[in-house]
Amino acid sequence: MVTFKKKAPGPQNAALERSLPEPGRMDAALTDALMKRRTAYDFSDEPISDEHLSTILWAADGLNGKTHRDDHRTTPTALNWREIETYVVKANGVWLWNPLSCSLVFVHDHDRRRDMCLLQPLVRQAPVHLVYVFNKEKTQGFATDLAHSIVKYTKSERIATLAEEVSERSPLIDTGAKVMAVYLACAALGINCMARQTFESARVSKALLLKDAQTPICIQTLGYKPRGILDLAF
Numbered sequence: 001m002v003t004f005k006k007k008a009p010g011p012q013n014a015a016l017e018r019s020l021p022e023p024g025r026m027d028a029a030l031t032d033a034l035m036k037r038r039t040a041y042d043f044s045d046e047p048i049s050d051e052h053l054s055t056i057l058w059a060a061d062g063l064n065g066k067t068h069r070d071d072h073r074t075t076p077t078a079l080n081w082r083e084i085e086t087y088v089v090k091a092n093g094v095w096l097w098n099p100l101s102c103s104l105v106f107v108h109d110h111d112r113r114r115d116m117c118l119l120q121p122l123v124r125q126a127p128v129h130l131v132y133v134f135n136k137e138k139t140q141g142f143a144t145d146l147a148h149s150i151v152k153y154t155k156s157e158r159i160a161t162l163a164e165e166v167s168e169r170s171p172l173i174d175t176g177a178k179v180m181a182v183y184l185a186c187a188a189l190g191i192n193c194m195a196r197q198t199f200e201s202a203r204v205s206k207a208l209l210l211k212d213a214q215t216p217i218c219i220q221t222l223g224y225k226p227r228g229i230l231d232l233a234f
Helices: 030-036 050-061 142-154 157-189 201-208
Strands: 004-006 016-019 084-090 093-098 103-108 128-135 192-196 214-223
Touching (some): 050 128, 128 157, 128 201
Antiparallel strands (some): 004 016, 016 103, 084 093, 128 214
């Protein structure tokens, strides 16, 4: 059953959340999932079930601790920044995945799937696009401040260059971990999947209502396999 709830009021308007079912088990062997992993180029327009969507999002960035108080995640991030946010673009609007509550936080109710791709008709009709967004604000914290202090104290140009390289590489590597986790989940569930960078960053940022500190890194398109020739009509 789908339920809605409102978050506690904050500096901005209270956000509407749509709860998803608990993620399901994927009993496929890792070897089998790796063997089945493919990039697909055709998608049915049939909506992905909440059960499957919840499982896929959990694979990308979900809690894997023994209790809900253990905030360990299914995919790693540098310095535990968790700086990559997952936006879900569907026919019923744009949502932001909240791994702590296994829910989708409402952004707006406009269908912006066409803004997620260029001239790719079969991709446009796909029911779900996952957009991995780098949020620079989340890289600020104790570990980051300590690293900057060390660089400033040592006055080492080499260390400063290394720290800058780490900051540039980390969002890409962290996104790659989520992309692969989703590929494996889709392979286990029999869902077509395509990771791509064929999108206009400014257009995607506008569609998702991103802030200046947020940058889209990659989009992963999901959909069930087409049943027949009519499923491929566009």
